[in-house]
Amino acid sequence: MDLCSLLREISIDDNHEHFMAVCCLAAQRSKDPCTQVGACIADRKGNLISSGYNGMPRGCHDDEFPWGKGNSDPLKNKHLYVCHAELNAIANAMGPLEDCIIYVTLFPCNECAKLIIQHGITEVVYMSDKHASKSGTVAAKLMFDSAGIKYWQFKSKKKITIHLVADGSKEAPKSEDDDV
Numbered sequence: 001m002d003l004c005s006l007l008r009e010i011s012i013d014d015n016h017e018h019f020m021a022v023c024c025l026a027a028q029r030s031k032d033p034c035t036q037v038g039a040c041i042a043d044r045k046g047n048l049i050s051s052g053y054n055g056m057p058r059g060c061h062d063d064e065f066p067w068g069k070g071n072s073d074p075l076k077n078k079h080l081y082v083c084h085a086e087l088n089a090i091a092n093a094m095g096p097l098e099d100c101i102i103y104v105t106l107f108p109c110n111e112c113a114k115l116i117i118q119h120g121i122t123e124v125v126y127m128s129d130k131h132a133s134k135s136g137t138v139a140a141k142l143m144f145d146s147a148g149i150k151y152w153q154f155k156s157k158k159k160i161t162i163h164l165v166a167d168g169s170k171e172a173p174k175s176e177d178d179d180v
């Protein structure tokens, strides 16, 4: 492999790490006490297009709609109401998504798979496949295979630590104890 190809490969790898980290940050915003999911969409040039996480639809307040899933009445469980992370990432995008890549912390369900396909997204990078045996996941994979959508599991190679600093420096901020 020549140097240019090697460098290109390294930077593509960095993109995957970066976008999966964006997904993890987005997931942290979810109010779901059980399953927090984050997704983001990037174009083939490595530009971030949008991100999303699982949450109640606009105007449907978290404190008015249920987050549980054990009630015998489906109207009192979250599943009929919650917008999936992938749906929100797609809804938050401002333009066409042809040939884009979607990154997601959990393999998409069948409903999200349909959305992904219909928006022209051609690659799915996921982290967890914990529902692999569920029929929704099996159906999603059947549809991706049929539609020619590439999907592969992201395996983290390093721990990503994020320090939020205002001045753009790479130094970790001092703890409050250091100031006294």
Ligand SMILES: O=c1ccn([C@H]2C[C@H](O)[C@@H](COP(=O)(O)O)O2)c(=O)[nH]1
Binding pocket: 032, 034, 035, 036, 037, 053, 054, 055, 069, 078, 082, 083, 084, 085, 086, 106, 107, 108, 109, 112
């Ligand atoms: O493709 C998916 C599948 C699920 N989610 C979200 C929707 C819910 O908030 C949870 C799933 O609930 P559990 O019954 O606790 O697994 O995950 C998603 O965002 N995208």
Ligand SMILES: [Zn+2]
Binding pocket: 084, 085, 086, 108, 109, 110, 111, 112, 113
């Ligand atoms: Zn879904």
